[in-house]
Each structure stands twice: as structure tokens, then as C-alpha cells.
Amino acid sequence: MTPSSLVTPASPKTIQPDWDFDGLRRAYDAISDIALGELKLDVYPSQIEVITFEQMLDAYSSIGMPLMYKHWSFGKHFARDELMYRHGLRNLAYEIVINSNPCIAYLMEENSMMMQTLVTAHAAFGHNHFFKNNNLFKQWTDANGILDYLEFAKTYIARCEDRYGEDAVERVLDAAHALMAQGVNRYPRRKTHSLRDEEQRARVRRDEQERSYNELWRSIPASARSHRSTTESERRQLLGLPEENVLYFLEKKAPLLKTWQREILRIVRHVAQYFYPQKQTKMMNEGCATFVHYHVMNRLHDTGFLDDGAMMEFLQSHTGAVFQPDFDHRGYGGINPYAMGFGMMQDIKRVCESPTDEDRAWLPEIAGSGDWVNVLKEGWANHRDESFIRQFLSPELMRKMKFFDLADDSKSDLVVKAIHNERGYQTIRTKLANQFDVVQNEPEIEVVDVDLDGDRKLILHHRVYSGILTEEKDTRMVLQHLADLWGYEVVLAEVAAQSDTVLKQHNAAPKRGVLVA
Amino acid sequence: MNIVDRRLNPRGKSLSNRRRFIRRARKELTEAVRKATGERSVTDLGGEDKVWIKADRLREPQIHHSGEHGERDHVLPGNKTFEEGDLIKRPESQSGAGRGSEGAEDGEGQDAFQFALSQEEFLDIFFDDLELPDLLRKQMKASDSFTPVRAGHSISGSVSNLNLKRTMKNSVSRRIALRRPRPAEIEAFEAELAGLAEAETPEDIARREELVVQLEDHRRRSKRIPFIDPVDVRYNRFEMVPQPVTSAVMFCLMDVSGSMTEHMKDLAKRFYKLLYLFLSRRYKNVEVIFIRHTHVAKEVDEETFFTSTETGGTVVSTAFEEMQRVVTARYPRDQWNIYAAQASDGDNFSTDNGKVSALLKKIILPMCQYFAYIEVNDEGGRELNTDLWRTYDSLVKSGSPIAMRKVSERSQIFPVFRELFARDQQPAQRAAYDT
Incomplete structure (x- = not known):
């Protein structure tokens, strides 16, 4: 027993308004009984870290990671967030949680004891369970290795800065960041290596290149090699085309990059891949965590751990988080993932426990099963936002949220295509699922060919669906980065998916001396 | 957990x-x-x-969909009155109804x-990229200079730091506390014992035996209890305190005679302020001395320096004499970096110019890190070079490090300032000026 707990008169049954470490521990234990006992959650061990608001801003700006390599863009985000926070334009999130093992959850020191309890239930149990059990996370992220890998990335990039100068490294990072969205594999190809091995593998790769380097190869006359011409299919096979992961392609195939530049592309690619599941499961992840904290807090109130005052405080904070402004409300900023997620989880629980006939028709597998704990856990494990909505969104919830679907052809007036009625449920469910589908909301871009025999022009295609092209200015800037990395000309053709006709073309030529000689 | x-x-x-x-x-x-x-x-x-x-x-560009083309669906919450098939007028100047404020905010934030x-x-x-000349050199020298400062007492130290007073005080109190016999007491016993050496009476014999025991006890105690015990010893303790040798003193010299207009003073003030800011960036400790002069010079506080007006002629050399006096009295050159900035409208008694030149060359310039002169003019400026300007000019031509400029408008201050302190000034360039 610690000395502090000897002098604290607090009864172990209730919480104090202000938090202390002993209180945190008791709250954790109380939550743990409910979360693991009743909800049967399966979590990584937790590490709860108490931080100041400034440290929270720090974490914000480095995309929520406790350690990150250095880049000016993080400084920019920090400055912006700080300014907004100081001017009271934005509140900080109450918590940040990291998909790592042990699962790290940040608590801000300004929070009350009730908030700390809420955040612990939300992050250290809700998000934690989701990270550990959702298939996407299991498949694409390595919670055991991420912190080690980031440590490696940080020191590697710092070493590069020492050796090649901050400017040189910055240029590579700028270019890589611009292509981050094109730096993920959307579909599994082969088993990825554990991130923990990456540092080892990087070293072996480098050593091997140094060992097998032979000056002789450079002296072979160019003409002896240049006459080789390849057929298109040979060439595409050789280069592993088409390739959706542009960063991967550049890392492996860009002709002029140095080893360290490739390694940096690889690091950025890994970071992008690590966060890709979070993008795809934002709504579910928050829904899961919110559902867990709501259940836990209510149960803590039942057991008397939370008194009525704390419960009121909780409800105020909770309703604020799950508030969904209407589309015509000033504060509308899209569908609130907390509201949508929490709504769906509560709705599933309702359908399991007391279904209506409508629920039986729409959700026959789960309606009336009673076992909502397992239904939810199954759902959290096997879905992402898009498929979860397709599977579980009930008419009841659509009515509650008063969803309607607008068709927009970018020209004429908007048409209300479906509303929350019998005729519209199916349309809304499908369209909403599409709206949450990351793959459909990001341009689908592939490297399709390289003119190996000619001027080495890199050819990319954007498959255009429903005539939605890319935004011109940003695309031009990204392509410039791409051309700088590739070292030769780059062309992005926007090709209509149905007809294969080229709708628009963007070209970029490398600026010599920016990234490659 | x-x-x-x-x-x-x-x-x-x-x-x-x-x-x-x-x-x-x-x-x-x-x-x-x-x-x-x-x-x-x-x-x-x-x-x-x-x-x-x-x-x-x-900007951190990413390839993303444009809101201007194509067909898409927006599913929105909060329907109130819409029915299937209703037409809604396209909201203006928005990338798409569904993206609403989010899109707009993002766009603006990016730009x-x-x-x-x-x-x-x-x-x-x-x-x-501003640097003062000779600055680095001085700074190198100045770094890590420590001065020992008395900081109480310690029980260990070198003999030379022994604090005798403290040690003896401790010794006395310890001896009193342990009742160490004083030498005088022992001597008294010894004398009494000697007196009783031939004693015959039983009382005397008894007394003698008693004395022998007591004397023995006293001698033993005085041997056991040392006069100075190691626990008494105290040394003076010193702490090494880093000394701010990176101190600079800045002399602001200004002609306040009637010919200086408010506008000119304003220009001068700005110049001093910039110099002060610059020095306070470079030195831990910057002191500013204001010396105003007419035909007599006087050290004054800032308020008086800038606000009060004086009547009288203009004798520049008096300011230099005053400055020399202050430096000698308060700012030893091995501890202070001395900067001087003079502002004047260029008037001076013509008989004084020779003295100014000599003072500058022999005394002021050698003790200064840097000497800057700005000649302030009323707007429009003067074409002719003033006496003072010509005097300084001839000094510069003979190789003295004076930075000099003419300023007549507020907007000229900043560029002048940059030029004055531009990095990598060569002595020759430093002396250069524009006319």
C-alpha cells in the first residue's frame, strides 16, 4: 500500500471530484470488472499516461504518435492547433489512444476524476478492444512493433539529416507525404513482415548492396544494353504492374533514388499503412468506444461508484460528444462518427433484446437473439464502416437520424432521391455505406506503365467513376513531387472506368537537382 | 495496468x-x-x-476528388420536410452540398x-543575419567565465580556506560542554600540590591525596579532550558563479540643441531602440547610458534624454569627454563590450572639429566595439555635407571604423539599420556610406 492511500480518506466505493493516482487506479479496477466481466472485452494491457495540454497538442501534431520523425508539417499543425486552442475555437480531445501493445492512453491533467474515468473506459477498454480484435488492424498493423518501428524511423531520419542535410531529407519527406494516400495497399497481397524486423531487414539490404557492388557493372558500354526492347506484357510483369501503391513502386523501381531516399519512402509508406485501418473504421471504432464507456459509466452509477453529480457531469459530456447537428445546422460538419457509431451499437443492442417485426425482416440474423455482447463483438471484429452499415443499419435508426439522399450531378438542381421511408431505406443504406467507403472516396490511382525503351515516362491512371475528376491544383503539385522522385516525366491520365476513354491528362517533368541529380 | x-x-x-x-x-x-x-x-x-x-x-497537397465534376450522392441527417423527388436549389459557392462547411474551411485553412x-x-x-563586428571574438572569450562567491561554511576544504574564528568558536563551546580543564586550573592544582609536598597533618595528607587524584583526572581529561577536534574545523565555502561577462554598455549620444527638431529626435530614438533590441538579443546584460549635449554634455535618464530641450551651441567633443569619464568610472573595458551610437544633425562649432577628430581617433574608437553615427535630417534632406560629416568622413577614409549614414525619413531606419549591422562586414565596407 502506498503512503498516499493511507492518508486518503476516500472510500473505495465512490470517486472524488479531483483525480489522483490512487483514484485512477481504483477507477481502472472498477471499469475493468465491468468491461472484462460483463462485456467480455479482450484488451491489450494498458498504459495510462497523464499529460498536460501542451503535451496533448504535441501528440496531436505528430498524428497522435508518442514519437515521430521531425518534419515542418508537424510544426505547422501544432501552431495551428495551438492557436485555435488558445483562442477557444476548439477544445482538445479528451484523450488520445495509440494502437500499440501495451495500449497507451493519454489522459489530460485538466480533466476531472469523472472525465478520467470516462476516458479510461472509452480509450483503455473501448478503443483498445477494437484495436486488438478488428480484422483490419490484425491484418495491417503490428501493435507490438509500432513503437519500436517509429523509434527506428525517427533515428534513421535524424541520421539522414545529419549526413545529407535537413533540406535534402525534407524534400524527400515532402514528396513522400504528398503521395501518402497512394502509399497504402488496399488489398492484401502477401504476408507483411513484422515491423520489428524492418530495421534488421533494412540493414541486411544495405549490407548486401554494398557487398555486391561492383565497379565493373558501371563500365559496361551503354550501347550493349540499350537495344533490348521489351514487349508490353513482359515489361509490365517485370515491373510488377499495375501497382496501386505508388510509394512502394517508387521505392522499388525509381531509377535514380539513393538508398536512404528509398528507405524514407518506405517509412512513410509504413506509417500510411499503419493508419489506413483507422481511416476505414473511424465510425465503428468511435462507436465501439462510446458504447463501452456509456455501458460502463451507467453500470458504475448502478453500483454507486459514480454518484448522481458525477453522472450528470458524464451525461452532459456524453451527449455533447454524440450530438448530430442537422444538415442545415450551422455546426454541421458531416456525419458525426461518434453519433453514428454509438447510435448503431445501441440500435444493435435493442434489436437483439427487443426487436420489432421490422427489425426481424431487416436483420433476421440478430433480431431477438438476446446475445448482444457477442453480436457486437462479432461485428467489431469482422467489419469496417462501410460493410458494417451495409450489414446492420436498421430502418429504425435511419428514421431516428432522419437520413435523406441527395443526388448531385454538379450542374442542375439537387434531387431528393430517397428519404427515411419504406421506399428509401435500401437506397439510403447503400448510399450511406458508399459514403463511408474510403476506397470510393479517394481517387483510385495506379501505376500502369513505364516507357522503358524510350524516355522512361511513368504512366499512371486515375479510374474515374461517375465523372468525378481530381482537383487540378493539388494534383499538379503532387505530380510534381512524383516526377521529382521518379526522375523522369510523369503523366496521369484520368480514364473513365466504363468506357476507357481518357478524360483529362496531367503532365509533370522533374526539376533537376531537387531530389535526384 | x-x-x-x-x-x-x-x-x-x-x-x-x-x-x-x-x-x-x-x-x-x-x-x-x-x-x-x-x-x-x-x-x-x-x-x-x-x-x-x-x-x-x-501547402501539403494530396490528390483528391474535385467537387466540380461528376455525379454523386450525399446522405445527410436531419430531414425535416423533404419528400422523395423534391428539387433543391444548388447552394452557391460550395464545392458540394454534402461537404458543406468542412470543405470550405479546409480550403481556406490551406491557403x-x-x-x-x-x-x-x-x-x-x-x-x-545581422551581426556586430568583433562580436564573436568577444563572445568566445566571454563564455564560461566563473567567479568564486562566498557561500557559507563547510566541514571540508583546503587549509588556506580555514575559517579560524568559526573553528575556535566551535572548539570553545565543545570544551566548555565537555568540561575540559583549563590549563590554569591544572597549574593551580600543581601549585597547591607542590605547597603540600612536605605536609604532615592528616588533613593535609588527605587533601594531598585528593589533589593527586583530581590532578590525575584533570590531566587525563585535558589529554582526552583535544583543544581542537576535527569536528570543530570549519572552512570558508565558495561557489563558482558564472559571471555575465557578456555584458554590453551602449552609449547613446545625441545633440539636443535647438537645431534638432522633433522629427530628427524621433528618428534618433528609433535608431537607438533598434540598436538596444539588437544588443539585448546578443548580451545577457545590456546597460544603456544616455548622454545629451549642447555646448556641455551630461549623462541623463531616458525620459530627459528624449523629451527635454536645451538651448545652447553645439560642441560635440563634450559628449565624448563625458563618455570617456563614464567609461573610466564604471565600465572597465575588460568586463564590458562598449557600443556607441551618435545621432546629430551634423552641426558643430567649427573650432571643435579638430578636437572631435582627435578624441575619436585616440580614445573613443579604441575603446568601442563599434561606433555608429547617423546624421538625421528633416524630410527632404540636405545635399551638402555638414562639418561633422566631413570630419568623420576623413576619419573613415584614413581607416577608422566608423559606420555612418544619413537618414531623413522614418522608412529609411530599417534598411539603414540592416546595412549598419550587416553580417560579414569588411572594415573597408564598414566604412562605406552612401551620400
């Missing part, structure tokens, strides 16, 4: 990112800072400043960007 208290971790984790950002936005920030300093009065300079930066270099510079950063940029 594991709870870690990170609140005391080193702060400013993102500082290096911030530094990188500032470096990236250097050009834009410098522009913004220049604009800010130009617009505002100089006394404003140095607060926390917010500047707007707008730069493609700070223009408000950034709060701390005072430090603001001035750093302001003083960017």
Missing part, C-alpha cells in the same frame, strides 16, 4: 518541428515581420505577434495561415 506521469517530461517536444516550420516559412515570415515593423511604431515591436502567411510552400510568432522568434527573424 500501468500509470505513467508524463507531465514533468521535458517540454517543447515539438520545438524542433516548429523550428523546421519557421525555416520553411522563412521568406514569408520575414516579409510579414518587415511589414509589421514598418507599419507600427517601434515601441510596439517585440510583443507576441500574429502574422498571416500564405504560401504554396506550406492562408495565421501563425503566432513568439517575441523571441519575431526578433530573431528581425535580426536575422
Whole structure:
């Protein structure tokens, strides 16, 4: 027993308004009984870290990671967030949680004891369970290795800065960041290596290149090699085309990059891949965590751990988080993932426990099963936002949220295509699922060919669906980065998916001396 | 579960990112800072400043869908009156109904960007690439200079630091406490014993035996209890305190005779302020001495320096004499970096010019790190060179390090200042001036 707990008169049954470490521990234990006992959650061990608001801003700006390599863009985000926070334009999130093992959850020191309890239930149990059990996370992220890998990335990039100068490294990072969205594999190809091995593998790769380097190869006359011409299919096979992961392609195939530049592309690619599941499961992840904290807090109130005052405080904070402004409300900023997620989880629980006939028709597998704990856990494990909505969104919830679907052809007036009625449920469910589908909301871009025999022009295609092209200015800037990395000309053709006709073309030529000689 | 208290971790984790950002936005920030300093009065300079930066270099581009083409669906919450098939007028100037405020906010945030510079950063940029001559040398010398300062007593130390008074005080109190016999007591016993050596009476014999025992006891005690015990010893303790040798004193010399107009004084004031700011960036400790002069010179406080007007002629050499007096009295040259900045309208008694020239060359310039002279004029300026200007000019031509400029408008201050302290000034360039 610690000395502090000897002098604290607090009864172990209730919480104090202000938090202390002993209180945190008791709250954790109380939550743990409910979360693991009743909800049967399966979590990584937790590490709860108490931080100041400034440290929270720090974490914000480095995309929520406790350690990150250095880049000016993080400084920019920090400055912006700080300014907004100081001017009271934005509140900080109450918590940040990291998909790592042990699962790290940040608590801000300004929070009350009730908030700390809420955040612990939300992050250290809700998000934690989701990270550990959702298939996407299991498949694409390595919670055991991420912190080690980031440590490696940080020191590697710092070493590069020492050796090649901050400017040189910055240029590579700028270019890589611009292509981050094109730096993920959307579909599994082969088993990825554990991130923990990456540092080892990087070293072996480098050593091997140094060992097998032979000056002789450079002296072979160019003409002896240049006459080789390849057929298109040979060439595409050789280069592993088409390739959706542009960063991967550049890392492996860009002709002029140095080893360290490739390694940096690889690091950025890994970071992008690590966060890709979070993008795809934002709504579910928050829904899961919110559902867990709501259940836990209510149960803590039942057991008397939370008194009525704390419960009121909780409800105020909770309703604020799950508030969904209407589309015509000033504060509308899209569908609130907390509201949508929490709504769906509560709705599933309702359908399991007391279904209506409508629920039986729409959700026959789960309606009336009673076992909502397992239904939810199954759902959290096997879905992402898009498929979860397709599977579980009930008419009841659509009515509650008063969803309607607008068709927009970018020209004429908007048409209300479906509303929350019998005729519209199916349309809304499908369209909403599409709206949450990351793959459909990001341009689908592939490297399709390289003119190996000619001027080495890199050819990319954007498959255009429903005539939605890319935004011109940003695309031009990204392509410039791409051309700088590739070292030769780059062309992005926007090709209509149905007809294969080229709708628009963007070209970029490398600026010599920016990234490659 | 594991709870870690990170609140005391080193702060400013993102500082290096911030530094990188500032470096990236250097050009834009410098522009913004220049604009800010130009617009505002100089006394404003140095607060926390917010500047707007707008730069493609700070954009983080990503390929994303454009809101201007194609067909799409928006599923929105909060339907109130719409029925299937209703037509809604396209909202104007929005990329798409569904993206609403989010899109607009993002777009704006990307283009223009408000950034709060701390005072430090603001001035750093302001003083960017400015250096004073001979500065580095002095700074190298000045680093890590320590002075021992008395700091109480310690029980260990070197013999030379023994504090005798303290030690003896401890010794006395210990001897009293342990009742160590004083030598006088022993002597008294010894004398009495000697007197009783031939004693015959039984009382005397008894007394003698008693005395022998007592004397024995006293001698034993005085041997056991040392006069000075190691526990008594105290040494003087010294702490090495880093000494701010990086101190600078800045002399502001100004002609306050009637020929100086308010406008000229205003120009001079700005010049001094900038120099002061610059020095306070470079030195831990900067003192400013204001010396005004007419035909007599006097050290005054800042208020008087800038506000009060005097009548009288103009004898510049008096200011130099006053400065020399102050330096000799208070600012030994091995501990202070001396900077002097003189502002004048160029008037001087013609008979005084020779003395000025001699004083400058023999006394003032050798003791100064840097000597700057600005000649302030009323707007429009004068074409002719003044007496003082010509005097200094001839000094410069003969190789003396004087930086001199003519200033007639507020907007000329900043460029003049930059030029005056521009980095890598060669002695020859330093002496150069424009006419």
C-alpha cells in the first residue's frame, strides 16, 4: 500500500471530484470488472499516461504518435492547433489512444476524476478492444512493433539529416507525404513482415548492396544494353504492374533514388499503412468506444461508484460528444462518427433484446437473439464502416437520424432521391455505406506503365467513376513531387472506368537537382 | 495496468518541428515581420505577434476528388420536410452540398495561415543575419567565465580556506560542554600540590591525596579532550558563479540643441531602440547610458534624454569627454563590450572639429566595439555635407571604423539599420556610406 492511500480518506466505493493516482487506479479496477466481466472485452494491457495540454497538442501534431520523425508539417499543425486552442475555437480531445501493445492512453491533467474515468473506459477498454480484435488492424498493423518501428524511423531520419542535410531529407519527406494516400495497399497481397524486423531487414539490404557492388557493372558500354526492347506484357510483369501503391513502386523501381531516399519512402509508406485501418473504421471504432464507456459509466452509477453529480457531469459530456447537428445546422460538419457509431451499437443492442417485426425482416440474423455482447463483438471484429452499415443499419435508426439522399450531378438542381421511408431505406443504406467507403472516396490511382525503351515516362491512371475528376491544383503539385522522385516525366491520365476513354491528362517533368541529380 | 506521469517530461517536444516550420516559412515570415515593423511604431515591436502567411510552400497537397465534376450522392441527417423527388436549389459557392462547411474551411485553412510568432522568434527573424563586428571574438572569450562567491561554511576544504574564528568558536563551546580543564586550573592544582609536598597533618595528607587524584583526572581529561577536534574545523565555502561577462554598455549620444527638431529626435530614438533590441538579443546584460549635449554634455535618464530641450551651441567633443569619464568610472573595458551610437544633425562649432577628430581617433574608437553615427535630417534632406560629416568622413577614409549614414525619413531606419549591422562586414565596407 502506498503512503498516499493511507492518508486518503476516500472510500473505495465512490470517486472524488479531483483525480489522483490512487483514484485512477481504483477507477481502472472498477471499469475493468465491468468491461472484462460483463462485456467480455479482450484488451491489450494498458498504459495510462497523464499529460498536460501542451503535451496533448504535441501528440496531436505528430498524428497522435508518442514519437515521430521531425518534419515542418508537424510544426505547422501544432501552431495551428495551438492557436485555435488558445483562442477557444476548439477544445482538445479528451484523450488520445495509440494502437500499440501495451495500449497507451493519454489522459489530460485538466480533466476531472469523472472525465478520467470516462476516458479510461472509452480509450483503455473501448478503443483498445477494437484495436486488438478488428480484422483490419490484425491484418495491417503490428501493435507490438509500432513503437519500436517509429523509434527506428525517427533515428534513421535524424541520421539522414545529419549526413545529407535537413533540406535534402525534407524534400524527400515532402514528396513522400504528398503521395501518402497512394502509399497504402488496399488489398492484401502477401504476408507483411513484422515491423520489428524492418530495421534488421533494412540493414541486411544495405549490407548486401554494398557487398555486391561492383565497379565493373558501371563500365559496361551503354550501347550493349540499350537495344533490348521489351514487349508490353513482359515489361509490365517485370515491373510488377499495375501497382496501386505508388510509394512502394517508387521505392522499388525509381531509377535514380539513393538508398536512404528509398528507405524514407518506405517509412512513410509504413506509417500510411499503419493508419489506413483507422481511416476505414473511424465510425465503428468511435462507436465501439462510446458504447463501452456509456455501458460502463451507467453500470458504475448502478453500483454507486459514480454518484448522481458525477453522472450528470458524464451525461452532459456524453451527449455533447454524440450530438448530430442537422444538415442545415450551422455546426454541421458531416456525419458525426461518434453519433453514428454509438447510435448503431445501441440500435444493435435493442434489436437483439427487443426487436420489432421490422427489425426481424431487416436483420433476421440478430433480431431477438438476446446475445448482444457477442453480436457486437462479432461485428467489431469482422467489419469496417462501410460493410458494417451495409450489414446492420436498421430502418429504425435511419428514421431516428432522419437520413435523406441527395443526388448531385454538379450542374442542375439537387434531387431528393430517397428519404427515411419504406421506399428509401435500401437506397439510403447503400448510399450511406458508399459514403463511408474510403476506397470510393479517394481517387483510385495506379501505376500502369513505364516507357522503358524510350524516355522512361511513368504512366499512371486515375479510374474515374461517375465523372468525378481530381482537383487540378493539388494534383499538379503532387505530380510534381512524383516526377521529382521518379526522375523522369510523369503523366496521369484520368480514364473513365466504363468506357476507357481518357478524360483529362496531367503532365509533370522533374526539376533537376531537387531530389535526384 | 500501468500509470505513467508524463507531465514533468521535458517540454517543447515539438520545438524542433516548429523550428523546421519557421525555416520553411522563412521568406514569408520575414516579409510579414518587415511589414509589421514598418507599419507600427517601434515601441510596439517585440510583443507576441500574429502574422498571416500564405504560401504554396506550406501547402501539403494530396490528390483528391474535385467537387466540380461528376455525379454523386450525399446522405445527410436531419430531414425535416423533404419528400422523395423534391428539387433543391444548388447552394452557391460550395464545392458540394454534402461537404458543406468542412470543405470550405479546409480550403481556406490551406491557403492562408495565421501563425503566432513568439517575441523571441519575431526578433530573431528581425535580426536575422545581422551581426556586430568583433562580436564573436568577444563572445568566445566571454563564455564560461566563473567567479568564486562566498557561500557559507563547510566541514571540508583546503587549509588556506580555514575559517579560524568559526573553528575556535566551535572548539570553545565543545570544551566548555565537555568540561575540559583549563590549563590554569591544572597549574593551580600543581601549585597547591607542590605547597603540600612536605605536609604532615592528616588533613593535609588527605587533601594531598585528593589533589593527586583530581590532578590525575584533570590531566587525563585535558589529554582526552583535544583543544581542537576535527569536528570543530570549519572552512570558508565558495561557489563558482558564472559571471555575465557578456555584458554590453551602449552609449547613446545625441545633440539636443535647438537645431534638432522633433522629427530628427524621433528618428534618433528609433535608431537607438533598434540598436538596444539588437544588443539585448546578443548580451545577457545590456546597460544603456544616455548622454545629451549642447555646448556641455551630461549623462541623463531616458525620459530627459528624449523629451527635454536645451538651448545652447553645439560642441560635440563634450559628449565624448563625458563618455570617456563614464567609461573610466564604471565600465572597465575588460568586463564590458562598449557600443556607441551618435545621432546629430551634423552641426558643430567649427573650432571643435579638430578636437572631435582627435578624441575619436585616440580614445573613443579604441575603446568601442563599434561606433555608429547617423546624421538625421528633416524630410527632404540636405545635399551638402555638414562639418561633422566631413570630419568623420576623413576619419573613415584614413581607416577608422566608423559606420555612418544619413537618414531623413522614418522608412529609411530599417534598411539603414540592416546595412549598419550587416553580417560579414569588411572594415573597408564598414566604412562605406552612401551620400
